[in-house]
Amino acid sequence: MTASTKATEIRLAARPHGVPTPENFDIVDTDVPVPGPGQLLVRNLVMSVDPAMRGRMNDVKSYAPPFAVGEPMHGGVVGEVVESAVDEFAPGDHVLHNLGWRTHAVLDTNQVAKVDGSVAPLSAYLGVLGMPGLTAYTGLLVSAEFKAGDTVFVSGAAGAVGSLVGQLARLKGAKRVIGSAGSAEKVRHLTEDLGFDAAFDYKDGPVADQLAAAAPEGIDVYFDNVGGEHLEAAIASMNLHGRIALCGMISLYNAAEPPPGPRNLLQLVVKRITMRGMLVSDQWGMREQFLTELAPLVASGEIKYSETFVDGIRNAPDAFLGLLSGANTGKMLVRL
Numbered sequence: 478m479t480a481s482t483k484a485t486e487i488r489l490a491a492r493p494h495g496v497p498t499p500e501n502f503d504i505v506d507t508d509v510p511v512p513g514p515g516q517l518l519v520r521n522l523v524m525s526v527d528p529a530m531r532g533r534m535n536d537v538k539s540y541a542p543p544f545a546v547g548e549p550m551h552g553g554v555v556g557e558v559v560e561s562a563v564d565e566f567a568p569g570d571h572v573l574h575n576l577g578w579r580t581h582a583v584l585d586t587n588q589v590a591k592v593d594g595s596v597a598p599l600s601a602y603l604g605v606l607g608m609p610g611l612t613a614y615t616g617l618l619v620s621a622e623f624k625a626g627d628t629v630f631v632s633g634a635a636g637a638v639g640s641l642v643g644q645l646a647r648l649k650g651a652k653r654v655i656g657s658a659g660s661a662e663k664v665r666h667l668t669e670d671l672g673f674d675a676a677f678d679y680k681d682g683p684v685a686d687q688l689a690a691a692a693p694e695g696i697d698v699y700f701d702n703v704g705g706e707h708l709e710a711a712i713a714s715m716n717l718h719g720r721i722a723l724c725g726m727i728s729l730y731n732a733a734e735p736p737p738g739p740r741n742l743l744q745l746v747v748k749r750i751t752m753r754g755m756l757v758s759d760q761w762g763m764r765e766q767f768l769t770e771l772a773p774l775v776a777s778g779e780i781k782y783s784e785t786f787v788d789g790i791r792n793a794p795d796a797f798l799g800l801l802s803g804a805n806t807g808k809m810l811v812r813l
Contacts, residue, residue, distance in 0.1 A: 484509045484581040485790045486549040493534055496731040497801070501534065502794040503547075510583040512560055517572070517584050519556040524577040524790075524811040525603040526797040527552060528702075531730040540756055552577035553608055554813075555592060555599045566591070573602050580790055580813055597775060604637050604808035605775055605782040606768060608757055612724060613641035613700075614767045615760035620722035620753050621698045625650030628692055630711055632656075632679075633702030635663035637782075637808035638724060640671055642700045644780055647672050655691045657684065657707065659803040666806060671781055679703075685710035695719075703728045709739040712750065721752040731801065783807025 483506055490503040512518045530552060533544045544550050554577035558570040563586055566572070572589040576582035592602045604610065616638070617623045629646040633639045634656025643654045656667045656676040667676035675691040688696075688710045697719050699711035704726025711721065729736060745752060774780040785805035787796035793811045800809040 482509055483507070484579060486579040487790065487793050488549050488578075489534060489544045489546050491546065492536055493731075495733045497531070497534065497798060499794055499798070504791050504794075509581050512562060512583045514562055515585065516562055517558050517566055517586065517589065518560040519572060519574065519576075519582050519584060519589070520559050521554045521556040521577065521580055521582060521813050522571075523555050523600045523603060524793065524813055525553040525607075526793065526800050526809050526811065527608075528725055528727045528730060528800065530797065531801060540758070549576075550578040551575055553603050554582075555602055556582065571599055573607070578793060596772065600784055600786075600808070600810055601775065601782070603810060604784060605641060605780065606772060609637035609808060610641055610771060611760065611764055611767050612755075612757040613638045613645060614771065615757065615763055616700060616722045616724050616755050617642050617645055617698075619760060619763075620724075620755040621700060621720045622751075623649065623651075623698055623720075626652050627697040628653040628655070628694065628716075629698045629700065630655045630657075630688060630692065630696045630714070631700045631702070632707040632711075633725070633727060634658055634667055634673065634676065635783075635806050636702060639700065639702050640667075640782065640807055641780065643667065643673050644671055646698070647674075648774070648779065653692065653694075655688070655696070657687075657703070663806060666783070679707070683710075685713050688714050698722070700724060701726065705729055705736060709741055712739055712741050712744050715744065715748055715750050717748050719748060719750045721750060723752065723754045727801070785809050786812055788812045 486505045488503040493501045536543050571592050573592050574589045629651050631639045631642045635658040646654050653674045656673045657679045664676040667673040677687040684706045695716040696714050699721045701723050702725045705728040783806045790813045796811045
């Protein structure tokens with residue numbers, strides 16, 4: 478049980494126009510909240526920052542409601558139960574929930590799930606065994622309809638989702654796995670540590686040219702985390718009956734005005750390409766299957782993962798801004 482009576486929250490101060498800045502966040506010290514009947518008080522330990530949070534800073538209709546100005550932001554976090562008024566949870570239990578961006582949270586039991594730190598580090602439940610991992614697993618197998626023998630291209634391949642997509646494709650029999658990333662060190666990490674067959678730094682030249690050189694026989698699957706130039710290049714290199722899973726488009730998140738779309742969409746008709754948007758929330762029913770398959774692979778080291786940590790709740794805005802600029806390898810996390 479913690480003796481602290483003070484908590485800290487990160488609130489949305491103002492909606493950004495273009496690239497967010499530290500001025501878009503307020504850091505507020507407040508009292509530790511008090512749980513009511515049937516509730517838990519959780520002290521948050523490790524918090525996730527995710528690209529999708531950028532969209533929720535805008536006041537636009539989307540698949541998740543926008544963050545409210547003047548209120549704490551939300552996001553995945555693992556914490557320790559401090560007080561419990563229910564039999565199912567006891568002080569000391571570790572739980573996963575969505576009230577991040579704060580040091581303490583009061584939750585109903587239907588808002589939390591127990592996690593076991595003896596099976597994997599708590600941070601893994603926010604990355605390789607959490608939402609990003611399930612996104613990679615279902616995006617590749619369900620949305621992209623991957624099959625053995627496919628040549629797979631992954632953009633943003635050194636991130637939490639992309640790095641797992643590439644490894645899963647390799648383990649499941651891909652003919653060739655290609656990734657793009659934003660630095661020479663990340664490219665080295667993809668090929669030397671994660672087993673990608675080829676990788677390139679998208680800053681080194683036109684993506685279409687680099688992809689064509691890395692995949693001279695074309696690609697069958699494109700897992701899109703970036704959008705923009707990458708999507709256009711992937712369409713150009715796509716083989717007949719190729720499949721594109723649209724997971725995210727981080728290159729567009731800070732655009733003040735919507736950029737033009739790919740100029741070669743007619744190739745979707747000519748090549749009979751399937752392009753499908755995906756949300757991991759549609760696939761929660763596969764979580765147990767995912768964990769059953771992935772947890773042993775992570776434990777054995779067959780699946781590798783990286784984490785980039787920033788320490789301190791007050792540095793959470795910096796971690797988020799760093800994520801948007803590519804400062805992370807693997808999952809970006811904040812130790813609170």
